[in-house]
Amino acid sequence: MANQKPILKAEDLSKRYEDGVLAVDHLNLEVHPGEVYCLLGANGAGKTTTINLFLNFIPPTTGTCYINNIDVTRDPLEAKKYVSFVSENVMLYGNFTARQNLDFFAKLGGRTELSKEDYHQVMRRVSLQDKAFEQRVKNFSKGMRQKLGISIAIIKNAPGILLDEPTAGLDPKAAEEFLEILRELKNEGKAILMSTHDIFRAKEIGDRVGIMKEGRLVMERTREELQYEDLVKIYIDYMRSEPLTV
Amino acid sequence: MIWTIVKREMLEYLKSAKFLIGLAITLVLITFSTIININDFKQRHQDYLNAQQEMKSDSFRVQVYRPPQVLSILIQGYDRKLGNRIELTYLNIPAQPSGYMGQLTSQHHRYLAGFSAVDFAFVVRVVLSLMVIFLAYNAISEEKTHGTLKLMLANRLPRDQLLLGKFIGGLFVVMGSLVISTIVSLLIILFNPAISLASSDWARILGLLGISALYLICFYTLSLFISVVVSRPSIALLVLLQLWIFLIIIYPNLSVLAAENLYNLPSEQVIEKRKETAFQPYNEEFTRVTRAFHDAVEKGDVPNELALRNVELWSIKAEKNYEVDREFGNCLSHQMNLAQTLSILSPAVLYDQAENRLARTGMAEFERFMDGVYRHWQKLVEWQKLRRIDIEAYRKTKLLDFAYPSETTAYGFVTTMPQWVILFLFSLILFTLAYTAFLRKDVR
Numbered sequence: 001m002a003n004q005k006p007i008l009k010a011e012d013l014s015k016r017y018e019d020g021v022l023a024v025d026h027l028n029l030e031v032h033p034g035e036v037y038c039l040l041g042a043n044g045a046g047k048t049t050t051i052n053l054f055l056n057f058i059p060p061t062t063g064t065c066y067i068n069n070i071d072v073t074r075d076p077l078e079a080k081k082y083v084s085f086v087s088e089n090v091m092l093y094g095n096f097t098a099r100q101n102l103d104f105f106a107k108l109g110g111r112t113e114l115s116k117e118d119y120h121q122v123m124r125r126v127s128l129q130d131k132a133f134e135q136r137v138k139n140f141s142k143g144m145r146q147k148l149g150i151s152i153a154i155i156k157n158a159p160g161i162l163l164d165e166p167t168a169g170l171d172p173k174a175a176e177e178f179l180e181i182l183r184e185l186k187n188e189g190k191a192i193l194m195s196t197h198d199i200f201r202a203k204e205i206g207d208r209v210g211i212m213k214e215g216r217l218v219m220e221r222t223r224e225e226l227q228y229e230d231l232v233k234i235y236i237d238y239m240r241s242e243p244l245t246v
Numbered sequence: 247m248i249w250t251i252v253k254r255e256m257l258e259y260l261k262s263a264k265f266l267i268g269l270a271i272t273l274v275l276i277t278f279s280t281i282i283n284i285n286d287f288k289q290r291h292q293d294y295l296n297a298q299q300e301m302k303s304d305s306f307r308v309q310v311y312r313p314p315q316v317l318s319i320l321i322q323g324y325d326r327k328l329g330n331r332i333e334l335t336y337l338n339i340p341a342q343p344s345g346y347m348g349q350l351t352s353q354h355h356r357y358l359a360g361f362s363a364v365d366f367a368f369v370v371r372v373v374l375s376l377m378v379i380f381l382a383y384n385a386i387s388e389e390k391t392h393g394t395l396k397l398m399l400a401n402r403l404p405r406d407q408l409l410l411g412k413f414i415g416g417l418f419v420v421m422g423s424l425v426i427s428t429i430v431s432l433l434i435i436l437f438n439p440a441i442s443l444a445s446s447d448w449a450r451i452l453g454l455l456g457i458s459a460l461y462l463i464c465f466y467t468l469s470l471f472i473s474v475v476v477s478r479p480s481i482a483l484l485v486l487l488q489l490w491i492f493l494i495i496i497y498p499n500l501s502v503l504a505a506e507n508l509y510n511l512p513s514e515q516v517i518e519k520r521k522e523t524a525f526q527p528y529n530e531e532f533t534r535v536t537r538a539f540h541d542a543v544e545k546g547d548v549p550n551e552l553a554l555r556n557v558e559l560w561s562i563k564a565e566k567n568y569e570v571d572r573e574f575g576n577c578l579s580h581q582m583n584l585a586q587t588l589s590i591l592s593p594a595v596l597y598d599q600a601e602n603r604l605a606r607t608g609m610a611e612f613e614r615f616m617d618g619v620y621r622h623w624q625k626l627v628e629w630q631k632l633r634r635i636d637i638e639a640y641r642k643t644k645l646l647d648f649a650y651p652s653e654t655t656a657y658g659f660v661t662t663m664p665q666w667v668i669l670f671l672f673s674l675i676l677f678t679l680a681y682t683a684f685l686r687k688d689v690r
Binding site for chain 1: 247250254257258261262391392393394396397398399400401402403404688689690
C-alpha cells in the first residue's frame with residue numbers, strides 16, 4: 001500500500017474559522033488504495049471539518065488537500081470526480097424511491113449509462129431488500145437510508161470514499177452490515193477515510209487509526225501496532241489529558 | 247448535469263402534496279370563477295343591448311351606455327364597479343355615471359358580489375403566488391437540513407448549475423400551473439357560444455399570461471433567495487408569508503393612506519365655491535336671460551336669439567361645472583397615481599395596473615369613456631343650438647350615436663411597459679441575490 005500513491009492526502013492542513021476557533025491544526029495524513037483510515041475524536045475535534053475540507057465545502061486556512069493527486073482548492077470539480085461521500089444522517093429525497101434516488105446521484109456522479117438492473121445489483125449488494133427498491137425513501141429506517149447512502153457512494157465507483165460518522169445511530173446489526181460493505185470496498189482497492197466516535201469498530205475496520213484532539217492529529221497507529229495496544233485506553237488517555245492549547 | 251437537476255426538481259414538485267393541493271384549489275377556483283364571470287358578463291352585455299334598444303333619448307335628454315368589456319371575464323378590474331349609464335342634457339354633464347347599468351331594470355338575477363370578486367387575476371395574484379411560496383420556500387434550506395445539498399455538491403456539480411437547475415425546474419412547474427389555469431379558463435370561454443373573442447383580445451390574453459408569468463417569477467425568485475439565506479425551512483416560510491402579506495396587503499394600503507395625507511383633495515364646499523367662481527362672469531347675464539326666457543315661455547313667444555342665448559349660458563354653466571368636476575377627478579387621479587408610485591415595490595400593485603390596462607377594465611378605459619361622453623355632450627349642445635338657429639336644418643340632422651374610441655392593443659402594451667420592466671428587474675435582482683448568496687453559502 002505504502003508504495004502506491006495516496007488517493008486522499010492532507011498536507012499541513014489547517015482551518016481557523018472566522019470566530020477564531022482552530023478546527024484543524026497542521027494535519028498530515030494519507031489514505032492509500034485498499035486502506036481504511038479511521039479518524040477518532042470527541043465532538044469538535046476537527047474530524048468533520050477535515051472531511052469538509054476534502055470536499056472543498058470550506059477553504060483551508062493553510063495547507064492543501066489532495067484527491068488523486070489533484071489539489072482540491074485549485075480544481076475542486078476535477079478532484080470530486082475521484083471521491084464519493086457518505087454523511088452521518090442523510091435523509092435523501094423522501095418522495096423518491098430508492099432507485100430514483102440512486103439514479104439521480106449516479107447521474108450527478110457522471111454515471112449516465114446505468115440500467116435499472118445495475119441499480120438493483122448495487123442495492124442488493126448493500127443488502128437492501130428487493131421490495132424496498134421501489135419504495136419511497138421517507139418510509140425507510142435510518143439503517144436502510146445509510147445502506148442507500150453507501151450504494152450511492154458505490155455506484156459512483158470513485159477510488160476514494162469519505163464517510164462522516166456513517167454508523168452513528170445505527171443498531172449493532174445494521175452497523176455490522178455497514179462495516180461488511182466497507183470491507184468489500186476496501187478489498188476492491190478503495191481508499192476510505194472515515195470519521196467516527198466508535199472506537200471498537202474503528203479498531204475492527206481501520207488499517208490505520210488516528211486520534212484527533214482540538215484539531216491536531218495527536219496519535220496514529222496501524223492495525224499491526226494496535227494488536228499490542230489497547231485503543232480504548234489510548235483514546236481515553238488522550239481525551240483526559242490537558243487541553244493542548246493551555 | 248443541469249437537466250438532471252431540472253428533471254429531479256420538476257418530479258419532486260409534481261409529487262409533492264403541496265403542489266397537488268395548490269393546483270386543485272387553483273383549478274376549482276378558476277373553473278367556478280370563469281363560469282360565474284361568463285354568466286355575469288352575458289347578463290351585463292344583454293342589459294347593455296336592451297338598454298340601447300329601449301333608449302329613451304329625445305331632443306332634450308340623451309342617454310349613453312358603457313359596454314362591458316369581454317376580458318372582464320378574466321380580469322374584472324373596475325368594469326363592474328364603475329357606473330355604466332349617463333344621462334346628458336345641455337343643462338348638465340354628470341361627472342360620474344349613475345349607477346350600474348341595467349341594475350334597476352334588469353330581470354336577471356345578480357350573483358353574490360363575493361363570488362364575482364374571484365377572477366383569473368385573483369387566482370394568479372393570491373392563490374398561485376402563495377403556491378409558488380409554498381413550493382420554493384425550502385428549495386435550498388431543506389436540501390441543507392436533509393444533507394442532500396452536501397451529497398450533491400460532493401460531486402462534480404458547480405454551484406451555479408445546481409441553483410440554475412433548481413430555478414429552471416421550479417419555473418417549469420410554476421409556469422405549467424399558470425398555463426393549465428389559463429387554458430382551463432379559455433376553454434370554458436371558447437365553449438360558450440355567446441362569447442366571441444377578437445384577434446386583439448387574444449393578443450391581450452397573451453399579454454395577461456406574460457405579465458402573470460413575470461409576477462409569479464418575482465415571487466419564485468424571492469422564495470429562492472429567502473431559501474438560500476435562511477437555513478431553517480420553517481423560518482424561511484414564516485419570513486416569506488410575512489413578506490407576502492406585507493407586499494400584497496399592508497404596503498399597498500399604507501401607500502394609499504400616505505397618498506391621501508400627502509395629497510389633499512378639495513372639500514365639497516371648496517368645489518362648490520370653485521364652480522360659483524368659474525361661472526361668476528356670466529352670473530348676472532344668466533339671471534337676466536333665464537328670467538326673460540321664462541317670461542317669454544309663459545307668454546308663448548320665445549325669440550330665437552333669447553332661446554339660443556339661454557342654451558349657450560346653460561351649456562357654459564354645465565361646462566364650467568364639469569371643468570371643476572374634472573379638475574377634482576384629476577386630483578383624484580393624481581392621488582391614485584401617487585399611491586401607485588409609492589407602492590411601486592409591490593409586485594401585486596404592478597400586476598394589477600398592467601392587467602387592468604391590458605384587459606381594458608381599468609381607470610384608463612373609464613376615462614376614455616368619460617372623454618367620449620364630454621365630446622358627445624358638445625355635439626348635443628351644438629345640435630340644441632342649431633334648433634334655435636335653423637329649425638329646418640335641425641330637423642334634417644340627427645345626433646350621431648354615442649361612440650368612443652377604444653385603446654389599441656399596441657398602445658395597451660406600450661403603456662404597461664414600465665410594469666413589465668420593473669417586474670422583470672425585480673426578478674433579475676432577486677435571482678442575482680440568490681445566486682450570489684448561494685455561491686458564498688456555507689453548505690455544511
